[in-house]
Amino acid sequence: xxxxxxxxxxxxxxxxxxxxxxxxxxxxxxxxxxxxxxxxxxxxxxxxxxxxxxxxxxxxxxxxxxxxxxxxxxxxxxxxxxxxxxxxxxxxxxxxxxxxxxxxxxxxxxxxxxxxxxxxxxxxxxxxxxxxxxxxxxxxxxxxxxxxxxxxxxxxxxxxxxxx
Amino acid sequence: xxxxxxxxxxxxxxxxxxxxxxxxxxxxxxxxxxxxxxxxxxxxxxxxxxxxxxxxxxxxxxxxxxxxxxxxxxxxxxxxxxxxxxxxxxxxxxxxxxxxxxxxxxxxxxxxxxxxxxxxxxxxxxxxxxxxxxxxxxxxxxxxxxxxxxx
Numbered sequence: 001x002x003x004x005x006x007x008x009x010x011x012x013x014x015x016x017x018x019x020x021x022x023x024x025x026x027x028x029x030x031x032x033x034x035x036x037x038x039x040x041x042x043x044x045x046x047x048x049x050x051x052x053x054x055x056x057x058x059x060x061x062x063x064x065x066x067x068x069x070x071x072x073x074x075x076x077x078x079x080x081x082x083x084x085x086x087x088x089x090x091x092x093x094x095x096x097x098x099x100x101x102x103x104x105x106x107x108x109x110x111x112x113x114x115x116x117x118x119x120x121x122x123x124x125x126x127x128x129x130x131x132x133x134x135x136x137x138x139x140x141x142x143x144x145x146x147x148x149x150x151x152x153x154x155x156x157x158x159x160x161x162x163x164x
Numbered sequence: 165x166x167x168x169x170x171x172x173x174x175x176x177x178x179x180x181x182x183x184x185x186x187x188x189x190x191x192x193x194x195x196x197x198x199x200x201x202x203x204x205x206x207x208x209x210x211x212x213x214x215x216x217x218x219x220x221x222x223x224x225x226x227x228x229x230x231x232x233x234x235x236x237x238x239x240x241x242x243x244x245x246x247x248x249x250x251x252x253x254x255x256x257x258x259x260x261x262x263x264x265x266x267x268x269x270x271x272x273x274x275x276x277x278x279x280x281x282x283x284x285x286x287x288x289x290x291x292x293x294x295x296x297x298x299x300x301x302x303x304x305x306x307x308x309x310x311x312x313x314x315x
Contacts, residue, residue: 016275056256057281059219069274
């Protein structure tokens, strides 16, 4: 890690939400300004699919179908974010994983040695006994690096568009 | 995504008038159609009934979540219904279902669809949420309860 930089390695958490696109745009802007390395990570939430199946909301065939479709979604999101980065001449690496979202993101922070994680806005907290928890919130709490939660989409759009 | 963002008075049915599975689904689907997002009602109904053939979407504790992905809708559509006396929905626990969330979404909305299903499950795990909804007598009251739960 280069110590003279404000930030050296920025990991973007991409979850398919609208907020993650703004997180990505802000991350691209920050990488452009700081010269930090940028990586976007999408995790197919097979854990949630299993929980939905366990709760009988899904039948097995749906769990399999949705797993496949989520993977396609993930690849599409990563392609879109790559295009957003390249449009601003920012290099970006992408990775798609499958499994328990927060565990894999935390692992990736360590493995890639990220010093900043950028995520979209968090979901509302509904219950302490929340089985179908918001993965981003757990990542926010458990990440070993600094975490930036991106809000104010209009301002982020403006920042992204004004990048040369 | 919040459930309240998908709900208006016109897609809330209180009380549900029908007593059998398909008519209940149709009653909820009609409420979903009121949003203007359902482009082909017959196709949407077919998708919902095809999903029921895979296994009843009647779960436990009176909750039922009939759902399907189909390109007969634009985006994602939710309808909520309350049946105070219960409906035989062939639920997993053998009990009558009285709280219904009907969800239909286009094929392109996979991520949002799963997130909304998980959100319904999250909210419905709360006994107070279920109890308050069952006591609701108007769509406005249902909206208030959902809004409050998501505050």
